[in-house]
Amino acid sequence: MNWGLLQEGNNSSNASAGAANGSANASAAGGGEVQTLPDTLGSLLGLGQMGPLETFAMAVIASGAVATFLLTLVAVSGIWGKRKITAAFTDRIAVNRIGPFGLLIIVADAVRLLSKELVIPDGVDRPAFDIAPVIMVSSALLGFAVIPMGNGIQIADPETGLAYVFAVSSIASLGLVTAGYASNNKFSFLGGLRAVAQNIAYEIPLVVTAASVVIFAGSLQMSTIVEQQAQTLVTLGGLDIPSWYAFVNPFAFVLFMAANLAEVGRNPFDVPEAPTEIVAGWQTEYSSVYFVLCYLSEFIHIFLGGAIIATIFLGGPAGPVLPGFLWFVIKILAVYLFTQWARSAVPRVRIDQLIEIGWKGMLVLSFANLLLTAIIVGVIA
Template sequence: MQSETPLPDTLANLLGLDPSNPLVLFVMAVVASGVIASGLLALVAVSGIWGKRKITAAFTDRIAVNRHGPAGILIIPADALRLLSKELIVPEGVDRPAWDLGPLIMVFSALAGFAVIPMGNGIQIADPETGLAYVFAMASVASLGLVMAGYSSNNKYSFLGGLRAVAQNLAYEIPLILTGMSVALFAGTLRLSEIVAAQSTTLFSLGGLAIPSWYAFVNPFAFVLFMVANLAEVGRNPFDIPEAPTEIVAGWQTEYSSVYFVLAYLSEFIHIFLGGAIIATIFLGGPAGPVLPGIVWFLIKIVGIYLFTQWARSAIPRVRIDQLIEIGWKGLLVLAFANLLLTAGIVGVIA
């Protein structure tokens, strides 16, 4: 099955350049990466600074920001200026290289994950055969940044947050990947564009309405498992253990201020949207949808998943660390293995 032309090749063709030239392809890849990263940063600015406050206020029956521009939208540049102009305070005794690199690694891992996500109409930087494995690998690199930030801060609360992050990611990344592999078994490939293409057929018709063969409909059990594990992966309730403000101040990010706090906050929301992008790609048909352009449908889906994480943040109480580990190892892991075996059996019978 042929995938669409990657975005760097498309840009080269539009400019009349030779995409087979390695230098041209490299430059176009940098340009394409910049365009997609800029779009993501704009989305994070709206959702993280303004949208989060509005959504949480709506869920908890409060008044959100409303003093800065129409509906408070100018809080975005106001907050950006406020945070970036603050003094960067470096505590005594920090392991400076690790402390500096932690937030950068988290932001990089989230942005790099989008390199292989098909966003519609040829909007995909690269389409490797191992795309699904790549995006899981990039998402998991953030764990390294969390650990570095936690242990290097010379703060017991940060250190506890880093330890909790390791425990949480080990407990939930394995079920996350196993559930993703069940989708790869159905599609017969790890290439994300082909996983999207495999969901383009009609599963069944209901009263004249064609239900697409999205894997959320084909295997809703796997979809629910993945959604729960993703909440833990992005640190949203009931799994916000690494931060837990009422227990360990702010966990791994306690000692970060100014631009470093911005990077930590930015990485958190980019990872939420990366998780939403993975879910949309492997369970919800990617950019597929009627009438509207593919990129619009893709954004609608990932914003919908973002709204779900915000609902969870407002509505579900935090579990204890022992409960979190038990849910991961004794619950989700067992269910993920059962789902993988069941999927393998179904695929074997169908084949």
């Protein structure tokens, strides 16, 4: 392992962060190597030096484009892909009669769910009941604002990008407990409490594990974290292995993947929605378009988790031959495939086991990893 190059990368992290900030500022002025998506759109439209109004308009268009891409990805992967993957893992036949390869099931499901009656149970806290699904969807979509998806495909690149992602994604916990409480259903309330207890138990290890990446990169800025992984870690047989943090610190990568399963509610950590115990958890009373929003938020959070993993452990959009954006999509789809494999193959744990694993296992291991990372970086620096 080429620790010398790793040391050089850490020594130059502050300079790299400054260079990245300078590049971002330069791109805002219409030049520079690193451009955000609004700047890229402005350049394509020939706007040149953009004022506040033009910048705002380009940011709205960029946000709409990213949201449209995510919704399309969720529609294909969540409605059609989920059935196909689960069927392949469990040796069954999935949808294959509605359109070519069963793809029109996406349209059929959308029409079926959106045309159903929106049933509002008696005694619900109506404002909270209405806003909870919106909170969950919004928190997931907002996280993609700082994810670098390719060259010039990043809505914003603040210096605290990684902290921002975890901050906005954690807002979903508020939506979960609000949905459970507002439904006036004891099973929904229990599911909401379980969901919040699970998120707290596993979000701390998630953040602490990500902090070990920050120690290596020397920055919270997403573009800088990706840039630091572009160096060569080791050369094997003439093949350059990049210094992706999944290779530099595989223990942290495994910890983050496991904690991410709990954050997105996939086996063995899908206890908040365990149908054998509490019907459908916090979303029991939701129907029609509200159920669609709940379902949508679940899958957008899965892809947000995949995007974070791809960015901080797998080099972001970096990859040979193919464009960076395609590599980014391939990486988040690989994480999605892993979550669906876990859903099909791994049995769920009990709620007491889930909390114990989080507080007594994942939390201790994440702090041990952080301490080990600090020692390694301190020795080679």
